[in-house]
Amino acid sequence: MTNTTLEASRTSARHDSTHLNFARVVRSEWIKLRTLRSTQWSFVIFVLLTVGFGLLMSATLDPMAEQAVDAESQKSFTVMVATLGVNFTQLVAAVLGVLIISGEYTTGMIRSTFTAVPRRLPALFAKALVLAVATFIVSLVSIVATALVTMPILASKGIEGQLLDGEVVRALLGGAGYLTLIALLAFTFGAILRNSAGGLATVLGLLLVVPTVLSILSSITQTIWIQNLSVLLPSSAGSQMYAVGSNPLGGGAPIDSGAQAVWTLDATQGFLVLLAWVVVLLIAAAALVKRRDA
Numbered sequence: 001m002t003n004t005t006l007e008a009s010r011t012s013a014r015h016d017s018t019h020l021n022f023a024r025v026v027r028s029e030w031i032k033l034r035t036l037r038s039t040q041w042s043f044v045i046f047v048l049l050t051v052g053f054g055l056l057m058s059a060t061l062d063p064m065a066e067q068a069v070d071a072e073s074q075k076s077f078t079v080m081v082a083t084l085g086v087n088f089t090q091l092v093a094a095v096l097g098v099l100i101i102s103g104e105y106t107t108g109m110i111r112s113t114f115t116a117v118p119r120r121l122p123a124l125f126a127k128a129l130v131l132a133v134a135t136f137i138v139s140l141v142s143i144v145a146t147a148l149v150t151m152p153i154l155a156s157k158g159i160e161g162q163l164l165d166g167e168v169v170r171a172l173l174g175g176a177g178y179l180t181l182i183a184l185l186a187f188t189f190g191a192i193l194r195n196s197a198g199g200l201a202t203v204l205g206l207l208l209v210v211p212t213v214l215s216i217l218s219s220i221t222q223t224i225w226i227q228n229l230s231v232l233l234p235s236s237a238g239s240q241m242y243a244v245g246s247n248p249l250g251g252g253a254p255i256d257s258g259a260q261a262v263w264t265l266d267a268t269q270g271f272l273v274l275l276a277w278v279v280v281l282l283i284a285a286a287a288l289v290k291r292r293d294a
Contacts, residue, residue, distance in 0.1 A: 025126040042096045043138045050085035054146035058153040077159045079244045082147035083175040093179045097186030098199035105194040135183045140176035174241030181274045188281035231263045240270030
């Protein structure tokens with residue numbers, strides 16, 4: 001009788017495992033994501049902040065010149081207005097990225113998840129995939145919607161939208177891509193630390209505190225390696241993904257670096273640096289999820 005029961009259990013386990021594929025795991029994680037109230041509110045805040053700050057900036061924007069704005073500056077103004085909210089929605093993306101994984105550890109639901117997906121890594125990667133796709137779509141829709149609704153306001157000030165320009169399209173896609181990678185970066189910290197407070201403190205410190213500290217140190221010491229280190233931070237490198245030309249409103253004078261060169265990144269290099277952060281930390285998270293108890 002016992003042997004029959006054990007054999008039936010093994011047969012049932014083998015039968016279940018044949019029906020457990022990555023597509024099913026992704027579908028399960030998608031259901032979790034879209035039914036969470038915190039996710040719904042996060043994406044609503046995404047849209048409101050992006051469109052709201054875009055409208056505010058376009059309404060108060062002054063090109064500071066009575067003469068016509070040149071084509072390059074018009075593109076820069078268009079992108080700057082559409083992506084101004086990225087500076088704020090990146091914090092929402094970071095919070096969402098941490099909570100989507102750390103919340104399951106807090107509630108204990110992660111045990112059920114890993115029971116259903118014993119190999120664990122498919123569940124981790126499915127969470128990351130669902131988070132990335134949802135964040136990219138919502139971010140892109142928010143940014144494009146902001147560009148569209150602010151076009152008439154900018155046109156009244158002599159600034160044409162030029163939304164079909166290749167460089168503008170690249171920058172708008174880059175803004176959505178940046179927010180997606182920030183959400184994934186936060187997700188890796190949540191998976192590594194398995195604690196919401198710790199994950200949020202780490203990712204927000206990396207995005208907000210570390211750049212400020214390095215900026216102060218570089219201004220005081222004029223040390224080139226500190227300036228170069230700042231360039232490689234996620235927020236600094238990622239900001240190049242949605243930059244177009246120079247800031248039309250002007251900026252501070254560059255720090256004199258003498259004979260040594262301070263690194264500068266273009267959009268592609270900035271994307272690769274931020275992607276490297278995500279990939280390295282995701283590998284570390286995968287290794288820890290595989291080895292540690294739930």
